[in-house]
Amino acid sequence: MANASQQELLRSLPQVEEVLQDPAIAVLQETLPRALVTDCVRDVIDATRKRVLSGAEASVDFDLIVAGVHRAALHLQKPSLRRVINASGVIVHTNLGRSVLAPQAVEAVVDVARNYSTLEYDVAARERGSRHDHCEQLICSLTGAEAAIAVNNNAAAVMMVLSEFAAEHEAIVSRGELVEIGGSFRVPDIMGFSHARMVEVGTTNKTYLSDYANAITPDTALLLKVHPSNYRMVGFTESVSVKELKRLADDENTQRAEGVHDLLVYEDQGSGVFIRLDSFGEYAEPTVAESLQQGCDLVSFSGDKLLGGPQAGIIVGKNHLIDRLKKNPLARVLRLDKMTLAALEATLRLYFDPDEACRAIPTLSMLSVAAEEVRTRAEDLKACLEKVVSLDQATMSIESEISRAGGGALPMCDIDTYVVSLDFKQGSAQACENYLISENSTPIIARIKNDALLFDARTLLNEQEYNEIAEALTSYFEGVK
Numbered sequence: 001m002a003n004a005s006q007q008e009l010l011r012s013l014p015q016v017e018e019v020l021q022d023p024a025i026a027v028l029q030e031t032l033p034r035a036l037v038t039d040c041v042r043d044v045i046d047a048t049r050k051r052v053l054s055g056a057e058a059s060v061d062f063d064l065i066v067a068g069v070h071r072a073a074l075h076l077q078k079p080s081l082r083r084v085i086n087a088s089g090v091i092v093h094t095n096l097g098r099s100v101l102a103p104q105a106v107e108a109v110v111d112v113a114r115n116y117s118t119l120e121y122d123v124a125a126r127e128r129g130s131r132h133d134h135c136e137q138l139i140c141s142l143t144g145a146e147a148a149i150a151v152n153n154n155a156a157a158v159m160m161v162l163s164e165f166a167a168e169h170e171a172i173v174s175r176g177e178l179v180e181i182g183g184s185f186r187v188p189d190i191m192g193f194s195h196a197r198m199v200e201v202g203t204t205n206k207t208y209l210s211d212y213a214n215a216i217t218p219d220t221a222l223l224l225k226v227h228p229s230n231y232r233m234v235g236f237t238e239s240v241s242v243k244e245l246k247r248l249a250d251d252e253n254t255q256r257a258e259g260v261h262d263l264l265v266y267e268d269q270g271s272g273v274f275i276r277l278d279s280f281g282e283y284a285e286p287t288v289a290e291s292l293q294q295g296c297d298l299v300s301f302s303g304d305k306l307l308g309g310p311q312a313g314i315i316v317g318k319n320h321l322i323d324r325l326k327k328n329p330l331a332r333v334l335r336l337d338k339m340t341l342a343a344l345e346a347t348l349r350l351y352f353d354p355d356e357a358c359r360a361i362p363t364l365s366m367l368s369v370a371a372e373e374v375r376t377r378a379e380d381l382k383a384c385l386e387k388v389v390s391l392d393q394a395t396m397s398i399e400s401e402i403s404r405a406g407g408g409a410l411p412m413c414d415i416d417t418y419v420v421s422l423d424f425k426q427g428s429a430q431a432c433e434n435y436l437i438s439e440n441s442t443p444i445i446a447r448i449k450n451d452a453l454l455f456d457a458r459t460l461l462n463e464q465e466y467n468e469i470a471e472a473l474t475s476y477f478e479g480v481k
């Protein structure tokens with residue numbers, strides 16, 4: 001219950017109509033629908049009422065309410081999904097949209113977005129075609145697979161494989177691979193959801209071939225291997241290779257009667273790469289082709305992690321298996337749209353020349369650019385910032401630091417990089433970080449270390465971004481004065 005003084009305050013809250021008629025709010029209705037502005041007014045009055053009742057507000061100020069409505073309305077006018085500048089040093093940043101597309105992929109998207117397209121039209125046969133055809137041959141050439149299908153994302157791919165091949169059957173997975181990928185993608189949950197009966201084998205740190213062998217029954221449909229994308233087990237560990245699993249499955253299949261489903265080996269590879277990133281040495285992820293050569297019947301991976309394309313989940317494997325997936329109703333439910341297909345096809349084409357792929361695909365070029373080159377970029381950025389930031393505002397230095405691949409790839413891999421580090425004499429790193437994210441029209445994502453604000457040059461896209469960071473810092477320091 002509100003006490004007497006709170007009731008007094010509540011009575012002084014303005015009516016919605018009163019606020020709408022304030023000149024500062026009335027003018028908003030010229031560019032925004034009246035219903036939207038009215039919602040903003042209601043929200044701000046409601047929030048004020050709640051603060052009064054909780055004792056957080058000791059007065060009701062009409063001007064503050066008007067200012068609050070103004071802020072809320074301006075916020076609505078800005079697109080919610082918009083570009084940010086990634087100075088975090090995390091290359092495949094899931095919160096920031098993972099991979100930036102290659103220019104060729106962007107062009108392909110624009111072309112099919114602006115025009116009608118051959119999405120499901122076969123021009124050679126002059127008849128209805130399939131959207132699955134655009135990328136399949138490319139994926140097969142690049143991975144050595146017999147067949148392929150691309151769906152909405154890798155989570156969808158995993159779901160589809162489990163539903164088609166293991167629903168109401170057993171699927172064996174090592175306890176060391178029952179992972180959570182993040183964003184509520186947990187292997188046990190997805191198993192349950194697809195009605196596969198999960199059979200866990202081994203222990204968290206050690207699983208042997210005999211663990212799998214002992215668990216196989218006539219009902220086992222799948223040996224599932226999950227690539228440990230976002231973590232590594234080190235120390236006293238043991239896991240079973242695809243090659244060994246394949247041998248086990250082959251033995252089992254020779255004993256199975258005609259007409260009984262085959263035991264399959266399926267690897268959820270997570271990131272998926274076509275080019276072995278040898279510069280990462282022992283940390284280099286296995287390529288899709290390697291997993292197939294080792295004997296996987298099916299492999300699935302993401303389109304927008306280390307592959308550097310649009311969000312997609314790609315499944316490769318034997319013809320008869322992919323055919324079954326194409327006929328599964330989930331293929332229709334989880335299908336890709338034309339813009340994603342265009343981006344995926346254009347990205348895949350770049351891989352025919354691996355050097356060109358490393359140059360044109362931003363994720364690959366950021367991963368592979370040498371630290372010394374990043375240092376030069378950091379120096380350019382510093383020079384740009386020094387033009388606008390004075391020594392009594394902040395001092396700057398170039399520091400050696402570590403970038404991350406991100407997106408659950410190369411988790412152990414420290415990628416040497418260089419950052420511009422700002423030490424604040426006015427304001428603070430924390431306040432500036434807040435300003436750059438929440439107040440600047442294009443959010444700028446940096447990181448804080450030991451009270452310094454770091455801008456990692458590895459994930460910046462071009463010099464235009466250096467200028468934008470300089471402008472944002474100028475505005476920040478103007479506000480500090």
Ligand SMILES: *Cc1c(COP(=O)(O)O)cnc(C)c1O
Nearest residue numbers: 153154155181229270271302408
């Ligand atoms: C990232 C990842 C997924 C999920 O892929 P999305 O494309 O994000 O849906 C599934 N499995 C593994 C091992 C992963 O690394």
